[in-house]
Amino acid sequence: MAVYVYKFGGTSVGTIERIKAVAQKVKKVRDTGDQIVVVVSAMSGETNRLIDMAKQMQAQPNGRELDALISTGEQVTTALLSMALEDLGCPACSYTGGQVKILTDSIHTKARIRKIDDSRIRADLEAGKVVVVAGFQGIDEDGNITTLGRGGSDTTGVALAAALKADECHIYTDVDGVYTTDPRIEPKARRLEQITFEEMLEMASLGSKVLQIRSVEFAGKYNVKLRVLSSFTEGNGTLITYEDTQVESALISGIAFNRDEAKLTITGVPDMPGVASKILAPIADENIEIDMIIQNISANGTTDFTFTVHRNDYVKAKKILEDICTELGAKQVLGDNSIVKISIVGVGMRSHAGIASTMFKTLAAENINIQMISTSEIKISVVVDEKYLELAVRALHAAFDLDKANVS
Ligand code: ASP
């Protein structure tokens, strides 16, 4: 007997018919004698609809009330799915996050899971029931409803799988796995059989929206076997796992990109100790996340300092930087919010030299100017003008033979 956690995303439970189809699928697993916990998202569009209503009440709704509202979407799906299962003669029981109890911290709209009490779930499973849990939500120590951030049902699924020591956690979604890049940009993109946690983490944080980043962190930390599959087509999906079991030996596993970046530069900054911190601390104080950072070598005692932020924070960050500029006696602030970041990701680059030069040569051949570069052990990112996004992604996809399986 195996224990599974199946998580179904919003499109997979988007209509009454689809919820009934999910019930059929789940019943089949339970009928084989395996134990199954199902985590569901809200029906597609529902969370947005709820947020929209909140905004019509108050420009900046209070986090506690917002969570009370947006957690309802998932509660609806759990009850409907349980009914559909019962109708098929499959005993089922629905739970909100609070009922389970999925204990979180009190940071409304982006709470983190602290502890899961799995006793009620285990008892139900032992009694032969399918347990249906609302994704995306928990409860804090004071009994307030919390939510885990957009896409948070993935994290609920993985966290439950970790708590129950499930054999596998399946994330059912509207794509049939993790791709070498976004197929809307490069139709030759290919589904990966496997990808490592580390690579998936990079892909997710670099803009691939298949899984919530936290769910991947969680899965890596607790060694949850995680599989991304389509709820509409048959197939193995993509297994996210540890490196040693990897069969594919490609240098690069995927190309991720992020359109949400903006670039800020402060020029003529006096080159002396403490300057980087003077520039970045006030930005961090405003909770603005900084991504890539570059400081040039100094000429005549001054230097230029460039970094990127999320496009939503561009105006605010620029204003802060202008104040710092005056304070430091720097020259000027320049900004560009029409840039994108493109990254190649792969554990294979650890053991292979020359990946960066292939990347840069490929972009040069297309006449694409690289504005910034940053690297990690398993990733190389460049910032380029947004108008080159498609061209760059396709050229890199071809250069690293990503359309062909099992290259080494
Ligand atoms: N319904 C929530 C959202 O749309 C959580 C989820 O679906 O994972 O973000």
Ligand code: MG
């Ligand atoms: Mg999702």
